[in-house]
Amino acid sequence: MTRKFFGTDGIRGLTNTPPMTAETALKVGQAAGAHFLRGDHRHRVVIGKDTRLSGYMIESALVAGFTSVGMDVVLLGPMPTPAVAMLTRSMRADLGVMISASHNPFADNGIKLFGPDGYKLSDEDELAIEARLERRPDLSQPEKIGRAKRIDDARGRYVHFAKSTFPERLRLDGLKIVIDCANGAAYHVAPDALWELGADVVALATNPNGVNINDACGSTHPEGLQERVVAEGADIGLALDGDADRLIVVDETGRVIDGDQLMALIALDQQRKGELRGEAVVATVMSNLGLERRLDSAGLRLERTKVGDRYVLEAMRSLGCNVGGEQSGHIILTDYSTTGDGLVAGLQILAAMVDQGKPASELLRQFDPVPQLLKNVRFAGGAPLETDSVRRCIADAEAELGSKGRLVIRKSGTEPLIRVMAEGDDEAQVHDVVDRICAAVEAA
Structure with a gap:
């Protein structure tokens, strides 16, 4: 059907x-x-x-x-x-x-x-x-x-649940945390949970008016968070999206950390404590090749799925893994949740910071990302990926990248977009490949 x-x-x-x-x-x-x-x-x-x-x-x-x-x-x-x-x-x-x-x-x-x-x-x-x-x-x-x-009392029930995922022996005393709630669903619960665990909390985008959700704020627009973290001299910044199921982090220098680095830290921290299951992390085809290489160096696998957190979760359940997610910041930790949870993922990052006594800039640089570029091409209808010219362009690009890179091209499941992603050790080559394919799609 x-x-x-x-x-x-x-x-x-x-x-x-x-x-x-x-x-x-x-x-x-x-x-x-x-x-x-x-x-x-x-x-x-x-x-x-x-x-x-x-x-x-x-x-x-x-x-x-x-x-x-x-x-x-x-x-x-x-x-x-x-x-x-x-x-x-x-x-x-x-x-x-x-x-x-x-x-x-x-x-x-x-x-x-x-x-x-x-x-x-x-x-x-x-x-x-x-x-x-x-x-x-x-x-x-x-x-x-x-x-x-x-x-x-739904709000209090969730705050209690989120706090229960943070180790009882640890506290957030002494940490200054900037939290960007995207004027969305977590505008009350996220700052409350961090404050109750002892953090000095600076809350951004917590005044929703019905039309300002995700508007120049949240995980897709971290620029304001970056500026505030540096201005406040904060230890870390956390950015949620409108429904708070994804997380992007900003370290104390103002650098943005994506979901791949977050998954690497959480998985390796759990491996260190003997809590990682399945000897693998599940992520999508969009996750950086650097993540795969870092996990391999620790004796772990990266299992890839098609894009969508539901597919990540299905693979996690079938493989018996408890850490997975997407580069965009959907982090799924099945020890705690049945779906992505930005606040819970953030608490695990904070727990690792407190437990290991390291700054965010050190802890969240688990690997050097392979140069990667993603561009979106909007289309009004039809099937541009099925045209001969686009197929030839894609085949040429795959041959050019060879074993030193990857190419992922797909239709968005939520918007009328063609997403074109390439990665490889040669950054100039990656940009050239993506631009050529985008031009071919636009022409089609």
Whole structure:
């Protein structure tokens, strides 16, 4: 069956434009709710959201959909994606929903679904829900319509959980930390958790107004964080995205640290403590070749998947690994979470800093990255990657890079973009290869 609604990370799009409309959200609530009506217990769905203006509209439509098929709804308000996954499990819910478009601008929104185990839905579940979206909903009898309630202590529950992942023998006393919350879902919980662990906290982008989420702030725009870390003389800076499932770090010199270096540090620190499982780290095809070489030098493997944190997690579960993620900052630590968690990943970095007594600039330079360049080409339709001219250009580039580099070209699963990435030991060659392919795609 061809997917019409679900992409690589749920349903996402421009608000009030199909598929991201109130009508679709209503139907998703009805279809997903009916799909998870299993057994004779009272069924429950947990719904969280980030701080987008459209979150109110999508939330209301989902509530109407779920209650109309007999599901009770628990509303969390603005909460990180990993908090929704955690609370879905802890509240014994049948389903969890996060309303967010992650790092995208405020005008976009999305719907992510979690099963009762807190993991993102399988392809089979998503396809089954898609099939229901095309049918008339199975509405409940009037006496069985669901109820909705909002819980007030969700924020405290998640802060307590996040702090529990930080070693009890350690504290953050004496560390000055700048945290950029992207005016998003973690604008309260992240600064609170760091302060409660003893840190001197400088909080940025913690005043969401519905339209400023990810706006020149957060993990995709770390420039302001870099400046503030240096100006404050801080020990480290942490940047989350709109739904707080990804993390980018800035060291005390103002240098940006990506997810590859974070995975390397966490994996090697766990290996040092005998806590790393699977003798490997799982990452995507976009992770730097330098990470692979660094892990190999420590006797570990880098297992690569296609792009998307769900695919990383699937591989982690099948291989028995507990550290994985993406270069973009999705760090998945299955000892603690069932999805990427920017705050929890940040706490593991801070724990390593305190435990090893080293500055961020030293600790987070685990390897020298191989020159790598990623460019995006926007396209309006068609299949530019299928044209003969683009195929010839790609084949020539692969032959030119040979065994000294890699080439990854793919369509984005969330935006109308062709992503072109190359890496290799010769930086000039890498730039030339990427520019040639981008020009070929644009011409096509």
